[in-house]
Amino acid sequence: MKAIILTENGGADKLILKEIDKPVIKPNEVLIKTKALSINPVDGFVRTKEAYVKRILQPTPGEDMILGWDVSGTVVETGSEVTGLKNGDEVFGMVNFPGSGKAYAEYVAAPAGQLTIKPANVSHSEAAAATLAALTAWQSLVTYAKVKPGDKVLIHAAAGGVGHYAVQIAKHFGAYVIGTGSANNRDFVIAQGADEFIDYSKEKFEEKVQDADVVIDGVFGDHILRSLDAVKGGGRVISLLTFFEGEIAAKATAKEVFTHRLGVVSNGTDMEVIAKLLADGILRSYISARYSFADIPKAHEEIAGGKTRGKIVVEL
Numbered sequence: 001m002k003a004i005i006l007t008e009n010g011g012a013d014k015l016i017l018k019e020i021d022k023p024v025i026k027p028n029e030v031l032i033k034t035k036a037l038s039i040n041p042v043d044g045f046v047r048t049k050e051a052y053v054k055r056i057l058q059p060t061p062g063e064d065m066i067l068g069w070d071v072s073g074t075v076v077e078t079g080s081e082v083t084g085l086k087n088g089d090e091v092f093g094m095v096n097f098p099g100s101g102k103a104y105a106e107y108v109a110a111p112a113g114q115l116t117i118k119p120a121n122v123s124h125s126e127a128a129a130a131t132l133a134a135l136t137a138w139q140s141l142v143t144y145a146k147v148k149p150g151d152k153v154l155i156h157a158a159a160g161g162v163g164h165y166a167v168q169i170a171k172h173f174g175a176y177v178i179g180t181g182s183a184n185n186r187d188f189v190i191a192q193g194a195d196e197f198i199d200y201s202k203e204k205f206e207e208k209v210q211d212a213d214v215v216i217d218g219v220f221g222d223h224i225l226r227s228l229d230a231v232k233g234g235g236r237v238i239s240l241l242t243f244f245e246g247e248i249a250a251k252a253t254a255k256e257v258f259t260h261r262l263g264v265v266s267n268g269t270d271m272e273v274i275a276k277l278l279a280d281g282i283l284r285s286y287i288s289a290r291y292s293f294a295d296i297p298k299a300h301e302e303i304a305g306g307k308t309r310g311k312i313v314v315e316l
Ligand SMILES: NC(=O)c1ccc[n+]([C@@H]2O[C@H](COP(=O)([O-])OP(=O)(O)OC[C@H]3O[C@@H](n4cnc5c(N)ncnc54)[C@H](OP(=O)(O)O)[C@@H]3O)[C@@H](O)[C@H]2O)c1
Pocket: 040, 041, 042, 132, 133, 136, 156, 157, 158, 159, 160, 161, 162, 163, 180, 181, 182, 183, 184, 185, 200, 218, 219, 239, 240, 241, 262, 263, 264, 303, 306, 307, 308, 309, 310
C-alpha cells in the first residue's frame, strides 16, 4: 500500500511517498481502507520537532514514522475480539492519539473502541475533518469546562479547525459565544453561531471581555495570561497549548479559576456523540481545502501558515 513516511524531522520535503506492507491488525483492531484523512497543526509540530515525536508519536524503534490520526473509511478486516463493527462498515475516528495513528496510509489499523459509524448523510471528508479538532472542542467545552446554558464562552481562533467546532458546540449547549479572529473571518465565525466577534488585529479581547465563564485558548505566547484577564473570578480556562505553570498558575489561583491544559485523547464514546451531532446537522464540518494523497506535503505547508479556515482534508 501507499503511505507517507516521515524520514526525519524537518521541512515538508521530509514527507516521502513510499510503498509498504499493509498493517497487520491486533485482535481489538479493524483495518480501514482510507477514504479521507485530515491535517492538524500538530502534524507539522511532530514533523519539525523531535520533542513532539517523543511526546506524541512515540514510534517503536526501527519502524517507519507515519503521521496522521484523523481517518474516515471502510472496514475491510475485523480483529477476533471486535464485536461492534464488521467488514463493510463506514467508520471514522481519531486513531491512537497521543501515539502512532499512522493515518497517512491507504490502510489504517485502528482500535475498534476509538471509532464510530459514519452517518450516511455525512461525507468521508466531512467525517475525517470532525475527529481530532472536534474531539478537542468537545473535550475542552464539555468534559472539562462543563459548559451550560447561559455561560459566556470566549473561543479564541474561532475560525480554525477546533474553533469552528467549539463555536457550534457551545451554541448547542445554550451558551453566549464570543469568537476571536481576524476581520476577514467575522462573517464565517458568526455563521458558525457566534453571538459576537472580536477582531484581534484591531481590539484587545481582554478590554472587551472581563466576565467570561469559560475561555478556550489555543494561541501561543502571553495569550493565556490575557485570557485570565478575560475570565471572571471562579470561571474556567482551558488551554490547548500553554501549560499552567509559574506566573500563569499564580494568576489563575489568585482568581480562583479552574484551569486545565487539554491533551486531546482518542475516545470512541465521544466520537459517537460527535457522529450524532453531525447526523442531526447540529455540527457541520467546514472544509476550506482538499488535497490528494501525494500532496500531503502541500497540505502541511498550508496548515503551517496559521490561517486555516475550518479544516484541511486529504481525499484518497
Ligand atoms: N492540546 C491539544 O490537545 C490540542 C488539540 C487540538 C489543537 N491544539 C492546538 O490548538 C490550536 C488551534 O488548533 P486548530 O486545529 O484550530 O488550528 P488551525 O485550524 O490551524 O487554526 C487556524 C486559525 O487560527 C486563527 N488565529 C491565528 N492567530 C490567532 C489569534 N492571535 N487570535 C485569534 N485567532 C487566531 C486563524 O484565524 P485568522 O486567519 O482570522 O487569523 C485561523 O482561522 C493549535 O495551536 C493546535 O496545535 C491543541
